[in-house]
Amino acid sequence: MTTKAVFSSLHTGDHTFANRIVMAPLTRSRALNNTPNLLMASYYAQRAESGLIITEGTSPSPNGLGYARMPGIFNRQQIEGWKLVTQAVHAKGGKIFNQLMHSGRIGHQLNLPAGAHLVSPSAVQAHGTIWTDQQQHKNYGTPRALTPEGIQDTKAEFVQAARNAIAAGFDGVELHAANGYLLEQFLSPHTNQRTDDYGGAVENRIRFVVEVAEAVANAIGKEKTGMRLSPYGVASDMHAYDEVDETYTKLATALNDIGILYLHIADHSAGGAPEVPFRIKQAIRESFRNLIIHAGGYDLQRAEHDLTSGLANLVAFGKSFINNPDFVDRLRYGKPLNLILDASTFYTPGARGYTDYPVFEEATVTV
């Protein structure tokens, strides 16, 4: 099989991606006190050969820190911590975007700092449980419905976080509007039951997401702004609804008008989630002229196919990067992948299962 497309570089006006392989955002819960550290810098530097690293979800606000040991990017220490990461990745020639993830209703009060609270477009509690370091698994908390001022404040937090990301040395930001977190909570009528300009009709439900994208693009540059979407996703107690196609087509068109750098589409059907209809991927591709990243269950062959067919410009890999720090090198030279993946250390603190996965070494034969 020829894999010319996967390893070809990609040049836009503002960026050069060394290859088409993106390291997908992966929450790894190593940020003690919600602050990035040297351990995280080594982890990302180990994976800097990818065309683009998208960091784990990072909260723009104390209210968005729904998960234990999730990093933030809203205070001075966090910016300094992220500088360790961006410098380590850049020193190895890599490129890195920060995923801005406000968890919205997906969280628990125990995971939040004092004074913070869970917020969402409406006060609709998610079904299910979430880990807390203090009391193990707890039911998701009930969020407060954002007030009109709260909506504007939250938008301002995204803008400030994006500025902070640039100050910390990131090449750009990815707005996380997928997987059931705050931005997607605005898109879905299940979680958005508002009766003001931010709820109801499709145009209203996409409004907050579009306004955040526009405000962030104005603040740091549209060429430094991407967004992740998961149409038909069911993560974090999301459900399909009647107007999914219309919602995402209108959203993609509005984001195209703003001119952001990319849309990143997450499809979790390989992991057992419902199939994402191909027609919505095509509709987004047709509505959005800039770069498209696809993620979910990719291997080299499928990546090459979707790059050459024009469906995607870049392809993101998630789990493979956890247990293969030298994933790109292994693909490029046909070295076998490490298939042993320890899910029990996905979210535990410390180096084990994080920075201690080995790079491939030819077996030394001794006689």
Ligand SMILES: Cc1cc2nc3c(=O)[nH]c(=O)nc-3n(C[C@H](O)[C@H](O)[C@H](O)COP(=O)(O)O)c2cc1C
């Ligand atoms: C441990 C773990 C953490 C994840 N954290 C995030 C995250 O912070 N943000 C996000 O958008 N997706 C997250 N995802 C989803 C991945 O980015 C990716 O879409 C998913 O793993 C499917 O790709 P794969 O089949 O190549 O693993 C996570 C997935 C895993 C396994």
